Each structure stands twice: as C-alpha cells, then as structure tokens.
Amino acid sequence: MKVTAAVVNGEKRDFELEEIELDAPKDNEVLIKLVATGICHTDVAGQDGLTTPMPVVLGHEGTGIVEQVGAAVSSVQPGDKVILSFSYCGKCRNCLEGHPGMCEKFNDLNFAGPNFDGTHRMHKDRHDLSLFFGQSSFATYTVVDEHNIV
Numbered sequence: 001m002k003v004t005a006a007v008v009n010g011e012k013r014d015f016e017l018e019e020i021e022l023d024a025p026k027d028n029e030v031l032i033k034l035v036a037t038g039i040c041h042t043d044v045a046g047q048d049g050l051t052t053p054m055p056v057v058l059g060h061e062g063t064g065i066v067e068q069v070g071a072a073v074s075s076v077q078p079g080d081k082v083i084l085s086f087s088y089c090g091k092c093r094n095c096l097e098g099h100p101g102m103c104e105k106f107n108d109l110n111f112a113g114p115n116f117d118g119t120h121r122m123h124k125d126r127h128d129l130s131l132f133f134g135q136s137s138f139a140t141y142t143v144v145d146e147h148n149i150v
Contacts, residue, residue: 005057005122005139007129011049015138020057020129023121024068025143030076031068032084032144037061037137046132053113056130057122060086060110062137066149073146083150086110087134090147100147109134116145 003022006015025031038061045051046058062084066076076082087109088100095103103109113130114120120128121143122136129136134148 001141003139003141005129005136006059007055007057007124008047009055011054012047015047015058018124020139021123022139022141022143023123025070025073025121026117027070027072028116028146029070029121029143030066030073030082030146030149032062032064032082032142033067034062034064034137034140034142036063043132043138051111052132053130055124055127056113056132057136057139057142058132059137059139060084060133060135062135062142064137064142067141070146075146076149084135084137084142084144084148085150087116087145087148115143116147 005020007018037059043058066080088103089105092104110133122129135144
C-alpha cells in the first residue's frame with residue numbers, strides 16, 4: 001500500500017515527506033495506522049547518520065490503531081489501540097529471563113535496518129528503506145513484529 005513517511009535520504013539531511021510503498025504484514029506482524037509519535041535525540045542521531053543505514057524512516061515512540069494482523073498474531077486484533085516499543089528476539093537468554101531491553105540482538109533488530117526476519121517492508125522506487133527501532137513511526141502506517149506492541 002502507498003503511505004506517507006518522513007524519509008531521511010542521507011546523513012544530516014532534512015526529513016522529506018515522501019510517498020512510499022509499505023508491504024503487507026507477514027504471519028508474525030501487525031499493520032498499524034499511526035496516530036501520534038514523539039521525537040527524541042535518538043532520532044536526531046539517526047538523521048545525522050550515527051545509527052542506521054540510509055535511506056531510513058526514523059521514529060521510535062509511536063502509537064496507533066491495529067489495522068491488520070498476520071496469521072500467527074494472537075495478542076492484538078484490528079481496532080486495538082497500541083503503543084509501539086523496541087524490537088527484541090524473544091529467544092536469547094536475556095529475553096527469556098524477562099530482560100528484552102538487554103536482548104543479545106538489540107542493535108541488529110533496532111538499528112541495522114531490516115525487519116525482524118531480515119527483509120524490508122518499506123520501499124521507495126524499488127529500493128529498501130531502513131527500519132528504525134523495529135517500527136519507523138514517522139509514517140502514516142507501519143508494519144511491526146508482534147514483539148513491538150504494548
């Protein structure tokens with residue numbers, strides 16, 4: 001589907017509102033209509049090129065409404081209001097002991113650019129856009145892993 005996102009196309013460049021393509025959610029993912037998001041210094045660091053490969057859709061303090069769920073999603077349903085959080089694997093020792101903020105894959109899942117499964121859901125002119133904190137909430141819609149939802 002076509003959505004609007006604030007894209008950063010290079011280090012220290014301005015945000016540009018662009019129409020991008022957003023893929024449908026996979027089995028463990030959720031399509032969210034974003035209604036609000038915050039901005040913090042981590043987004044500015046991302047804009048400066050210090051965290052995530054470019055081009056990127058930043059934003060990591062999103063809230064929204066569930067629009068669609070993948071076949072394996074059981075924690076939410078369409079219409080639920082949710083807060084988006086960071087991504088974590090759910091399988092490493094730290095996650096299993098109840099410390100997902102110390103996930104052994106935290107940096108890969110939140111700053112490396114791809115989604116949880118290593119692919120991308122956001123594209124511009126057939127080029128992948130990096131995901132930020134597993135959510136990229138500077139957009140009208142996003143697709144997140146079920147782990148990202150509170």
